[in-house]
Amino acid sequence: MVASPRRGDPTTPRQLSGGGTAGLLTGCCTPLAREPLGAEEAARLAGTLKAIADPTRLRLLSLIYAHDGGEACVCNLTAPLGLTQPTISHHLKVLVDAGLLTRDKRGVWAYYRVVDSALAHVAAALTG
Amino acid sequence: MVASPRRGDPTTPRQLSGGGTAGLLTGCCTPLAREPLGAEEAARLAGTLKAIADPTRLRLLSLIYAHDGGEACVCNLTAPLGLTQPTISHHLKVLVDAGLLTRDKRGVWAYYRVVDSALAHVAAALTG
């Protein structure tokens, strides 16, 4: 047999880097490159990434970003994307729930704004 | 009616920033914050993000990163994640297809390695 690349060693559950409550909320995200991600950290980061990993939602973020004052209401967003208003509202809700947008209802309109720091956090988690 | 926030203007399809073939492959990714993403750019970036937006694949990336020499074979990855070998192979293929991993078959083993620049590109596209 050739020099097996240390196969198996299934008795070393090293994925439990944060087994207890240690350091789970210290920074918010362990940079991907430092040490093997635990299950919870990976799930949380994946949750945020899933919110961004959609063409429509990416375009929504950029549209809001580019709009006057960095904010936009639903009625500004349906036309350029060619989708119905409920669909846009749905995507905006996903982004708000992920902490990537803030919602500010003024009168009849709901103004959405990009949370820069959230995007920065995601980017930082990827590059380390 | 209150001062309507410039509703509609559906006749200005500004989403076609790269309507022709202009500047589509110049940089690879328009930073999210510069101008409204076109449909194609959004789809491509979303495709890459979808590859990362999964807990298992995030852990795979970090495991490979943390392994000796920055590379690992399938047999090193199944145990710590508690998934079957075909599932791991499937995820690795997704990551390779997205350009986030390279595959190097040496003898019987297939060694995977993280493409740093790909992750950096994604991060750069998010922060601008």
Added chain:
DNA sequence: CCCAGACATAGACGGCTGTCAATAGCTAGG
């Protein structure tokens, strides 16, 4: 030549997701 082992592929299946039409809730004006 055959076997063992590492990895990939195919097929199946439950669950999630993006979209729409229809409807409900809210706010401002008359």
Added chain:
DNA sequence: CCTAGCTATTGACAGCCGTCTATGTCTGGG
């Protein structure tokens, strides 16, 4: 009030996704 308009919610449906089992493919050793 009553109405008009902006937004959110609900329900439905097609399509994709992550996982598994079973099987195929290739490599190295005896």
